Amino acid sequence: MAETHSLQDMRQQAAIAAKVFIQRDYTNGTVCQFQTKFPSELETRIDKQQFEETVRTLNNLYAEAEKLGSQSYIEGCLACLTAYTIFLCMETHYEKVLKKIAKYIQEQNDKIYAPRGLLLTDPIERGLRVIEVTIFEERSLTR
Amino acid sequence: MDVVAERRLGPSLATAGLGTLLPLTANRRDDSPTRRLSFEAHLPRDLSSCGDLNQQLMHLGGSESMRECEYSQISTRSSTPMETPYKKRTPKKRKWESFPGRNKFYCNGRIMMAKQTGVFYLTLVLILVTCGLFFTFDCPFLALQLTPAIPVIGGALFLFVLGTLLRTSFSDPGVLPRATPDEAADLERQIDVANGSSGYRPPPRTKEVVINGQTVKLKYCFTCKIFRPPRASHCSLCDNCVERFDHHCPWVGNCVGRRNYRFFYMFILSLSFLTIFIFAFVITHIILRSHQNGFLSALKDSPARYPFTHVVVCFFSVWSIVGLSGFHTYLISSNQTTNEDIKGSWSSKRGKDNYNPYSYGNIFTNCCAALCGPLPPSLIDRRGFIQSDTPQLTPPTNGITMYGATQSQQSHMVSEIETERPPPPLSSSSRAASQ
Numbered sequence: 041m042a043e044t045h046s047l048q049d050m051r052q053q054a055a056i057a058a059k060v061f062i063q064r065d066y067t068n069g070t071v072c073q074f075q076t077k078f079p080s081e082l083e084t085r086i087d088k089q090q091f092e093e094t095v096r097t098l099n100n101l102y103a104e105a106e107k108l109g110s111q112s113y114i115e116g117c118l119a120c121l122t123a124y125t126i127f128l129c130m131e132t133h134y135e136k137v138l139k140k141i142a143k144y145i146q147e148q149n150d151k152i153y154a155p156r157g158l159l160l161t162d163p164i165e166r167g168l169r170v171i172e173v174t175i176f177e178e179r180s181l182t183r
Numbered sequence: 184m185d186v187v188a189e190r191r192l193g194p195s196l197a198t199a200g201l202g203t204l205l206p207l208t209a210n211r212r213d214d215s216p217t218r219r220l221s222f223e224a225h226l227p228r229d230l231s232s233c234g235d236l237n238q239q240l241m242h243l244g245g246s247e248s249m250r251e252c253e254y255s256q257i258s259t260r261s262s263t264p265m266e267t268p269y270k271k272r273t274p275k276k277r278k279w280e281s282f283p284g285r286n287k288f289y290c291n292g293r294i295m296m297a298k299q300t301g302v303f304y305l306t307l308v309l310i311l312v313t314c315g316l317f318f319t320f321d322c323p324f325l326a327l328q329l330t331p332a333i334p335v336i337g338g339a340l341f342l343f344v345l346g347t348l349l350r351t352s353f354s355d356p357g358v359l360p361r362a363t364p365d366e367a368a369d370l371e372r373q374i375d376v377a378n379g380s381s382g383y384r385p386p387p388r389t390k391e392v393v394i395n396g397q398t399v400k401l402k403y404c405f406t407c408k409i410f411r412p413p414r415a416s417h418c419s420l421c422d423n424c425v426e427r428f429d430h431h432c433p434w435v436g437n438c439v440g441r442r443n444y445r446f447f448y449m450f451i452l453s454l455s456f457l458t459i460f461i462f463a464f465v466i467t468h469i470i471l472r473s474h475q476n477g478f479l480s481a482l483k484d485s486p487a488r489y490p491f492t493h494v495v496v497c498f499f500s501v502w503s504i505v506g507l508s509g510f511h512t513y514l515i516s517s518n519q520t521t522n523e524d525i526k527g528s529w530s531s532k533r534g535k536d537n538y539n540p541y542s543y544g545n546i547f548t549n550c551c552a553a554l555c556g557p558l559p560p561s562l563i564d565r566r567g568f569i570q571s572d573t574p575q576l577t578p579p580t581n582g583i584t585m586y587g588a589t590q591s592q593q594s595h596m597v598s599e600i601e602t603e604r605p606p607p608p609l610s611s612s613s614r615a616a617s618q
Contacts, residue, residue: 059365059369061369061370063410064412066392066399066401066412066413068394069413069540069541070414070426070427105557106556106557107557108548108552108557112555115555116554116556116558117555120449120554123346124350132557132558134557134558134559134560138560164560164562166363166366167359167562168562169362169366170366172365
């Protein structure tokens with residue numbers, strides 16, 4: 041819990057300087073993808089490669105969630121046959137991947153973004169519209 | 184079809200036997216570690232006492248510190264003292280209670296329907312009465328004369344129809360939550376930069392995107408303050424933007440969108456089979472009886488000329504419902520929504536190069552994608568608790584001029600801004616609750 045402790049300190053004591061929103065990228069249709077363009081406000085805070093890597097990994101994870109493959113078809117048919125009661129016992133594939141995404145974001149926050157005074161918000165909390173990056177003011181970081 | 188006198192069935196009927204069919208996706212997110220983390224992130228900065236407490240209690244573990252923070256937060260901010268310091272009974276509201284759209288919620292946020300549900304009850308009554316009459320009057324005769332498989336199949340079909348109907352009506356169709364104030368302000372800034380501050384009114388806000396070679400226009404929704412994703416549309420009846428919006432169905436009492444389209448299709452398909460089934464066997468019943476006793480006495484046997492009304496109802500339902508099923512089968516196989524088909528968005532009449540960019544190319548894949556594809560979870564988290572204030576970095580959006588808004592929309596926006604609080608965004612609390 042030590043990492044969370046420092047995140048706690050940061051969030052309570054640091055003032056928010058700005059928020060950057062990474063919008064959705066619809067060039068591949070309605071699949072959930074985010075733009076990998078590096079926002080100018082983050083230039084002083086984080087490496088471009090690092091950031092783009094994070095967004096690309098997130099995009100891949102969302103693509104995995106919405107993938108049409110044999111696994112999703114089997115799950116869909118099984119669900120239909122059991123009148124969707126099967127979801128009382130097990131999670132949908134999409135939900136499993138969302139949990140993976142949440143863990144990934146937390147891990148990225150702990151390792152990479154919090155030490156630089158940034159915080160990624162899980163897109164699911166913003167209705168999968170944006171990735172919200174909160175930029176904290178530099179002076180109050182305790183780490 | 185003549186409108187039969189409406190009978191209001193209370194939620195008791197709706198909830199009876201529903202336990203197995205309720206969508207539970209909203210519940211599971213409450214327990215995820217991200218929720219705890221994000222809650223702690225949104226603690227107001229002025230509660231330094233809470234911060235100290237939090238640091239001391241961090242050693243006890245994250246969740247306990249969260250509960251301690253909830254407790255102390257309420258004792259310093261609210262005027263009414265806590266009667267019992269029972270940690271779980273904090274008077275927190277769930278998100279569905281302050282949902283900005285025009286929806287009705289039941290079962291503490293588990294069930295979500297449109298505002299006008301009268302026609303839905305009519306649908307229920309029609310189905311129940313028709314099937315009830317069938318099972319009471321026709322089935323005993325047919326089971327004896329032909330085979331007992333008839334009531335069994337009829338019963339299975341009936342249960343499937345009811346299950347899919349309730350699932351369509353009660354689930355979230357794919358509502359997009361409205362933008363948080365920060366997001367809306369950020370979008371406004373980007374649009375202002377793009378438009379420049381010229382004197383005259385620029386054209387309405389759209390963004391163009393190229394999808395699979397087709398240019399698609401994304402429109403800005405003034406109510407939800409977002410650029411609508413492709414295929415999403417704003418339902419004026421429910422006042423929500425819905426993903427992959429098909430249509431608003433009053434018979435089902437809900438919008439039909441991305442998350443419940445397959446249930447809707449299963450409902451009309453199984454209802455077509457059920458009406459054809461009942462229609463066929465009622466006719467068989469009359470024919471068999473008239474062979475035994477003659478036609479007129481066959482009519483006298485069954486009470487109150489019921490077979491005729493039954494036949495008439497079934498006849499009209501068959502044509503309308505079978506027709507609707509056929510139409511939706513066509514839509515599924517070409518991967519279009521009713522909205523797109525009616526507007527002719529992808530019809531070749533618009534231009535030689537106009538084609539549907541969302542279609543997978545072949546009918547089989549389109550059908551599989553629509554019916555057996557992954558079911559996305561609800562984006563609006565109805566049963567989550569409203570969290571405390573996020574420190575807002577932008578002032579209320581009073582000073583932002585509305586370029587491109589029409590007069591009516593502008594006044595709508597102004598009136599929205601001038602109310603005491605804006606429609607509370609879902610990730611931060613409603614300020615009115617605490618102030």
